[in-house]
Amino acid sequence: MKPIIExxxxxxxAVVYDELSDAASGGICVFVGTVRDFTNNETxxxxxxxxxxxxxxxxxxxxxxxxxxxxxxxxxxIRHAIGLKKVxxxxxxxxxxxxxxxxxxxxxxxxxxxxxxxxxxxxxxxxKNKSVWVSAxx
Amino acid sequence: xxxxxxxxxxxxxxxSTLDLSALEEKPNSVGELIQLMNDSxxxxxxxxxxxxxxxGEYASxxxxxxxxxxxxxxxxxxxx
Numbered sequence: 001m002k003p004i005i006e007x008x009x010x011x012x013x014a015v016v017y018d019e020l021s022d023a024a025s026g027g028i029c030v031f032v033g034t035v036r037d038f039t040n041n042e043t044x045x046x047x048x049x050x051x052x053x054x055x056x057x058x059x060x061x062x063x064x065x066x067x068x069x070x071x072x073x074x075x076x077x078i079r080h081a082i083g084l085k086k087v088x089x090x091x092x093x094x095x096x097x098x099x100x101x102x103x104x105x106x107x108x109x110x111x112x113x114x115x116x117x118x119x120x121x122x123x124x125x126x127x128k129n130k131s132v133w134v135s136a137x138x
Numbered sequence: 139x140x141x142x143x144x145x146x147x148x149x150x151x152x153x154s155t156l157d158l159s160a161l162e163e164k165p166n167s168v169g170e171l172i173q174l175m176n177d178s179x180x181x182x183x184x185x186x187x188x189x190x191x192x193x194g195e196y197a198s199x200x201x202x203x204x205x206x207x208x209x210x211x212x213x214x215x216x217x218x
Contacts (some may be wrong), residue, residue: 033218049217052144052210055194056217080217092218110218120148120191120210122145133146134216138186 003064003076007053007121011081013091020097022074029104030077030114037087039062045126049082052120056080059119065127067096067110071103078111080121091123139164139203141171142210147188150181159205168192169199175211186214 002007013032035047043070064076075097085091094111098104123134139158148154158164158174165171168190176182189212190197196212203209 050144051217052142052191052212055191055210058194061146116215116218118196118215119217120144120212123215123216123218124145133149133213134183135214136146136216 001073001075003061003078005057005060005064005070006079007056007060008079008081010085011079011093013090014095016077016093016095019077020075020095022051022097023100025074026099027098027099027101027104028095029101030093031108033082033092033112035085035089035091036119038126042127044087045128046087046122047091048126048131049080049098050087050122051080051082053081056120060115063111063114063118064115067107070110071096071098071116073098073103074105076107076111078115080115080119082121084101127137139205139207139209145213145216146185147175147182147211147213148211149181158208164205165203167199167203168197168201171203171209171211174201188213 028087058077073096077095080092096107141156143154144149165174165190193210195205
């Protein structure tokens with residue numbers, strides 16, 4: 001099984017079902033991360049993502065391999081967008097298909113949780129009068 | 139010896155790459171590079187964490203640096 005690992009300018013959430021659909025799978029789990037309009041009591045106008053692309057793809061591949069070693073998965077997708085993203089836009093989509101739902105839910109959560117910890121991608125929140133790199137400071 | 143900078147590290151240094159080849163005392167290890175960054179740009183000390191990648195892999199402080207390595211400063215990541 002070769003996972004789909006991509007960094008793209010724009011995410012099309014409509015394609016992921018076909019990418020994960022599989023005769024041997026009884027279920028598909030997908031998580032889509034989107035831009036929220038409010039954080040820390042302030043209105044967010046947009047998010048800006050940048051990546052260290054070669055390393056980010058490598059780290060995303062490692063996460064897919066770890067998940068496949070941990071759960072019996074049939075298909076895996078990890079796709080992240082970079083650039084300027086407006087409120088409600090999709091910025092990340094991760095998903096798996098497997099024989100049963102338990103491994104689908106667990107693996108999908110593992111993919112997004114681990115991506116947030118290890119993949120070299122950075123997010124800047126743009127507010128009306130300032131912008132802030134998320135998580136940069138304690 | 140060129141170092142790539144991303145996210146807030148790029149903002150702090152004011153550029154996306156740093157050329158260290160002109161330095162008289164080049165950092166010999168990841169730990170020395172982090173020390174150099176903290177000394178050169180005090181704002182780095184205020185970050186939640188600061189990691190270094192060598193040839194696209196996270197590297198611990200004792201990893202030696204060669205002049206042809208691809209080196210990157212990795213401030214706290216925030217994808218997703």
